[in-house]
Amino acid sequence: MQIKSFIIPKKVSPEQLFMLSVLLVNGGNYLYNLILGRLLGPTQFADAAVLVTFLLVLSFVAMTFQLATAKFSVLFESNLFTTFIIRVYKNAVLIGILLGITIIICAPQLQIVFNTSTSHMFVIFGIGVPFYFLMSVNRGIFQGKKELKSLSITYQAEMLSRLIITLALIFILSDIASSTLIALGISISFLFGLIPFRYKDISFKTKTVIGKTELKSIRSFFLLTAFYELTQIIINNSDILLVKHYFEPYEAGLYASLALIGRIVYFVAWMFVMLLLPKVVQLKKENKDTSKVLFNYVLYIIIISLTIILGCSLFPETIIIILFGESYISMAGLLWKYALATSMFAISNIFAYYYLSLDRYVPVIISGVFGMLQMALVIFFHDSLKQVVYMQIIAMVLLLCIQLIFYKFDYKNR
Known part of the structure; x- marks a missing residue:
């Protein structure tokens, strides 16, 4: 499935397109925070701020996979590249699942530590964590291969879906705690962030072997x-x-x-x-x-x-x-x-x-x-x-x- 991010003149370079896309994504994320701050008021926005902070921390953790994938996507070619990608996808999903389960199990304690209105927000957020790690590896491939149009699309898809879905949930399901709805909007946005997903030659059943030098x-x-x-x-x-x-x-x-x-x-x-x-x-x-x-x-x-x-x-x-x-x-x-x-x-x-x-x-x-x-x-x-x-x-x-x-x-x- 191909999604066009913008209608632009042909003379615009992929790097310029990516820069413009990043500016729009950052602007959208700022708008997301500002709207929530004005819409919810200080008390409810405090819970939202905790979720946003968790999202930032998660992004830094997952960035390890993205940057490593980007680097070795440049260095490795053909079969070695495919073997590496399969390996990193497996590890990313495994760590994402373990971290997500940890957040879910610790949800009651997290509610006490951060003084939030509900623990459900952490449970929903934890469910989405593995998809964020999967998304980060996918982005790393685009970054390393300099497929900047696809990289731009995945960032836009995540930002726009989070903004639109979260606001829609808050307005439609106003009787449910806003923090729960915000967590749901964030987790769903991870799925949209997988668009477009580079799945060619990826198989989780394949046994992967990487040389000792490359592995080190x-x-x-x-x-x-x-x-x-x-x-x-x-x-x-x-x-x-x-x-x-x-x-x-x-x-x-x-x-x-x-x-x-x-x-x-x-x-x-x-x-x-x-x-x-x-x-x-x-x-x-x-x-x-x-x-x-x-x-x-x-x-x-x-x-x-x-x-x-x-x-x-x-x-x-x-x-x-x-x-x-x-x-x-x-x-x-x-x-x-x-x-x-x-x-x-x-x-x-x-x-x-x-x-x-x-x-x-x-x-x-x-x-x-x-x-x-x-x-x-x-x-x-x-x-x-x-x-x-x-x-x-x-x-x-x-x-x-x-x-x-x-x-x-x-x-x-x-």
């Missing part, structure tokens, strides 16, 4: 990528969880709105990471220089970051009022500062994924260290929301400086 390379990349995605979870979500722990619900709500706006930089930058990895792996495979590609993407992110920081600095009140309303206006002064911290992280992220593509893992470890540093700074210095933001700026500026120093010394020693 795959395992090493999986482990290091998993470690790096863990640092992503820490850096992207620990501040919100810590603020919820140390501050009153009203202040935590204000900070959540600040984080949602300020992270626009990171989510826009993510599309460059998606394009960077297969390009770097291919250039390395052909023994060509990869530095030019790296700095092209770094330059793109710097331009986007400066634009967003400038906008947040010049029009903070307008941005917050349009997106969340006047009740959040007290966060206006911190908006550009949070965007600055996120920008530093987005730029650092490009360097980490660049070296991950080259099987160089020191920058990944550096990111993990500074992720822990960010947590430690917030734990020890949280007298105000302003101080929390300042601690993140300090950690992310240091992280970027260390990544740049590492690149400089590494480049000289080549």
